[in-house]
Amino acid sequence: MSPTAAPARRPIRRLDASTVERIAAGEVVERPASVVKELVENAIDAGARTVSVRIEEGGLSRIEVADDGGGIPAGELPLAVERHATSKLDPAGPVDRIDSLGFRGEALAAIGSVSRLRLVSRTPDRDEAFGLTVEGGTAGSVVPVGRAVGTTVEVRDLFFNTPARRKFLRSAAAEQVEVVATVERMYLARPDVTYRVRGAERELAVYPGTTELRDAAARVLGPSLLRESFFLAGEIPGGRVEGLLGRPATAASSSRGLHFSVDGRAVTSRPLAQAVRLAFGDYIPKSRYPVGVLRLELARDRVDVNVHPTKREVRFLHERDLADRIRILVRETLLGTPTGAEAPQVRGSPRTPERAARIRASSPAELPGTTSRPRSGGRQQSLLAGAPATVRRPVAARGPHPRLELIGCIAALYWVAETEDGLVLVDQHAASERVVYEALRRDGTLSRQTLVAPLLLHLSGVQRAALEAHADAVRAAGFDVEEFGPDTHRLRSVPAYRGRRARAEALAELLSELATGGRPALPDGLEERTAASIACHAAIRAGDVVEREEFARVLDALHHLPEASYSCPHGRPIEVRVPKSRIDRWFLRSGA
Secondary structure (H helix, E strand, O other): OOOOOOOOOOOOOOOOHHHHHHHHHHHHOOOHHHHHHHHHHHHHHOOOOEEEEEEEHHHOOEEEEEEOOOOOOHHHHHHHOOOOOOOOOOOOOOOOOOOOOOOOOOHHHHHHHOOEEEEEEEOOOOOOEEEEEEEOOEEOOOEEEOOOOEEEEEEEOOOOOOHHHHOOOOOHHHHHHHHHHHHHHHHHHOOOOEEEEEOOOOEEEEEOOOOOHHHHHHHHHOOHHHHOEEEEEEEEOOEEEEEEEEOHHHOEOOHHHEEEEEOOEEEEOHHHHHHHHHHHHHHOOOOOEOOEEEEEEEOHHHEEOOOOOOOOEOEEOOHHHHHHHHHHHHHHHHHHOOOOOOOOOOOOOOOOHHHHHHHHHHOOOOOOOOOOOOOOOHHHHOOOOOOOHHHOEEEOOEOOEOOEEEEEEEOOOEEEEEEOOEEEEEEHHHHHHHHHHHHHHHHOOOEEEEEEEEEEEEOOHHHHHHHHHOHHHHHHOOOEEEEOOOOEEEEEEEEEEOOEEOOOOHHHHHHHHHHOOOOOOOOOOHHHHHHHHHHHHHOOOOOOOOOHHHHHHHHHHHHOOOOOOOEOOOOOEOEEEEEHHHHHHHOOOOOO
């Protein structure tokens, strides 16, 4: 076999300026939400007290960010759209001590190289505003226009000249949700500024400026968080931290509910997120995540915000020591703060060694503010292996499924059934979830039960954006919901399946999952993930009290599915079979 011929050598060449600009833009401009982030940060740096964001088609066709800040002088407008030109950094540096949210001097230039950009600004000392346009990186002339003091940046046709990048963006609805989520993160970092987000036809979210962290947290994470939360504040290496965290009962199904900021900048930090999760220890399941806000104030020489062009990820000096201190502070405050909405705010006074020792020694089995799983009553709390046959419920065999005799339920979660060959343990939520999922995929909709009295719900900005983006899916799921004021929605009906209705609270949980693309399902597509999320919230839940007749109907429906189903849509097993021979070995009856 002849060796593969070496490819012909190609010479090293310089890229042309336009190609370099488009490559550099990719470092900063990943999607519409990253454009919004850069422009809002510029507005805050300019001293804005109100920032208005408007998007069309999720920002794919148009993004407009307007502010009431100090503006840009007319003579500096051409420099504002050049690379590496900025008012936020001395020409000679240093770059490791930054007072502003943005400093790289790349945002407007990068955005202008992959869009049609229009920049209009007016300073307080001028009677008129001036503007210029940039298309594909080429700037036009500065011309006088009308505007109040402040700046407006309009971005149209994002990635019009880089179609390969545009085609990998998500749907307009998904991009819209991400824009709102981005503004929410910035609001929690800088709640002293008022933010407005508007779509093509309606306002999507309003975040009024406030000096109180609890007010900002309630606006984003919901007012119910305040009833099940605790404040913390204390010294950390090189600075201070304060925040508000939800108690274990508020834990969420994803990590997106935990927000960090450093010196007013919304950031992500895996070490800090892991530290907070470790602080909760065994008080939340491994599949759940803490919810809340932590704001760090650090000396400028202890944090590097120049790790990534988007400036969302940061690096800390002595990161392990910082994470350990936050873990200890969260843990001690969690265990030592009384429950309730009126819990006193911790101001960071150092704990005495004696008090810390008492906190560590107490380690209560159930924290204040946690909710125990409801237990079923009567016979369902026991394993009724010796019960007379009259209390059992048979389920007919079908296909690969054997005939079952339902015996009873353990902890309102696992059903025990007897077969001719041994025992079967069935997860009641997983079984019901699979049945509802298949019914939804087959019929496209679930039945609904009208509530006697409609319920009023508070939805966060991200949840409202998800409701608008996935209105048809939510309606098909059995939820009838309508606006009822600026911050409230009215719920008229909930999903019902085989006589059981979903909890009203499931709507907010469903919207939070849809905002992130739905729960992962075995078929990895948006439609399947959406159906899996809906099924999870419409199914029998862990802890629900279920009668034998009802669960027998679930198993019968499961056995009638066209294909054998041994897992829920998220991959968890539905049942575990234990043959009698294995039970015999457990009791040393191998020869029986």
